[in-house]
Amino acid sequence: MTKEEQLIMNFRDLFNKIAWLNKPKMEDRLKGYKPSEVHCIEFIEKNRETNVTKLAESFYMTRGAMSKLTKKLIKKGLIENYQKPNNKKEIYFRLTDQGKVIYNIHEELHKQFIERDKAVFEQVTEEQFDSMLRFVEKYNKHLDAEIKKQGLTTN
Amino acid sequence: MTKEEQLIMNFRDLFNKIAWLNKPKMEDRLKGYKPSEVHCIEFIEKNRETNVTKLAESFYMTRGAMSKLTKKLIKKGLIENYQKPNNKKEIYFRLTDQGKVIYNIHEELHKQFIERDKAVFEQVTEEQFDSMLRFVEKYNKHLDAEIKKQGLTTN
DNA sequence: ATCATTTTGTTTCCCGGTCAACAATTAATC
DNA sequence: GATTAATTGTTGACCGGGAAACAAAATGAT
Structure with missing residues (x-):
């Protein structure tokens, strides 16, 4: 195996382990909130005027997937959507107060990791x-x- | 954002992109074979006495998932299982000739990447x-x- | 202004992976 | 050796994401 492959493989392994290791603590402190949901919340807070398309591009996922995810987050009351007065097509998201609570817990956990x-x-x-x-x-x-x-x- | 976070985030992004970029060529040359299947074949060829449990540990997936995946690969005639004479519990896998064809194509693609x-x-x-x-x-x-x-x- | 093209978001169907319960076998304990 | 515990593999219910078809709105071309 070349050094290139070794490096890539080791890093891949690294990320698997990190996810594996963080999971239980995440689930403990953020019961009822899936990693994908929290990740989405994090992105919305850190980026202005986020819509389904931007989320899809950033996460390398389909718009369909992000559409469903954001709908769920709205249902849970963690985010809300808004539009600009001159645009009836694009729909943006922002966190609700409840969403910000989740965001802050996640940030705290992140620091712990x-x-x-x-x-x-x-x-x-x-x-x-x-x-x-x-x-x-x-x-x-x-x-x-x-x-x-x-x-x-x-x- | 600290350098630690920057590094981790950049690497995560890197892997997303690599997967995203390799996908179409993989699907072209290995039509009908999913990434997970090919990945599994690769591991079996490169490791001796692979069983469901070892696959699960290596891929950070559940035994259930690997059980289903290997069953599918057997059905497709890409791998076959065998046991040791003194152990009626553990089931190991090896590639069939057809499986080795897939393995070789993947290796070739890998070199291209x-x-x-x-x-x-x-x-x-x-x-x-x-x-x-x-x-x-x-x-x-x-x-x-x-x-x-x-x-x-x-x- | 009109029509075609592109962009954005949604929905349905399907597939792959998790979870949890389970049976079968092996290992450990007494 | 018998009983308990741990390991291994399997299955079915469930869920998250992809693919594709779609409607609505915006953009471009003429």
Whole structure:
């Protein structure tokens, strides 16, 4: 196996483990709220004028999936939708007060997870950090170009 | 956002894009075979004495899911199962000739994807590579320890 | 202004994975 | 050796997301 493959595989494994490890605590503190729901709430709070299409593109999911998810969140009273006066097509979302409670709990948990892994990150020099960031950003740009070349669209 | 978060987020995005970008070519050359099926075939070929439980642990999925998946692969004639003479409980899998054909096509595609991203990796020095590998391995070990601490098990 | 094209969001059907309950076998404990 | 506990694999109910067909609105072309 080449180093490229090793690196990719190790990172993939890393993310599987992180998700696996975070799940129980998430479910404990955020009972009744699925990861996808919380993730959606997080995005809506952090981005202005979010609609179904933007959510789909960001999460690499279909508009259909996000349509259902946002409908559920509305039903649960976590988000609400609004439109602009001059546009009858696009529908945007914002958090309700209840949604913000969930958002804050999630942020807090997130900090705990960072804290849990602090030991690892402390051993990384600033130099290494920047090097990795440069790499991953370069790689992302490369893929963006490839995606554009292929002309892929969100379903 | 801290550098830690930035790094993690960028990598997550990276993997989404890779999956998104590889999908169409995979579906083209491996028509009729789903990513999960191919992934499963790959693992069985690369690991000795694979059973449902080992697959579940490696893929961070449930035994139920892998049980269904392997049953489907058997039905399609891509894998076959066998047991050891002194153990009536554990059931292992190996590829059939037809399964090996799929395996080889996948390997070939994999090389093409590596080739596509070669430009990025070429700009990485050996030093950087090793540095990143060390980091991700350290992080993985840290998480393994955390998982062990939590006493998590595959469902 | 009219008509075609594109964008946005929704809905139905289907598939894949989880969960939980289960039987069968093996390992551990006494 | 008998009994209890743990492991392994399977099944059915359930749910989340994808694919595709669709309506409504906005944009473009003429």
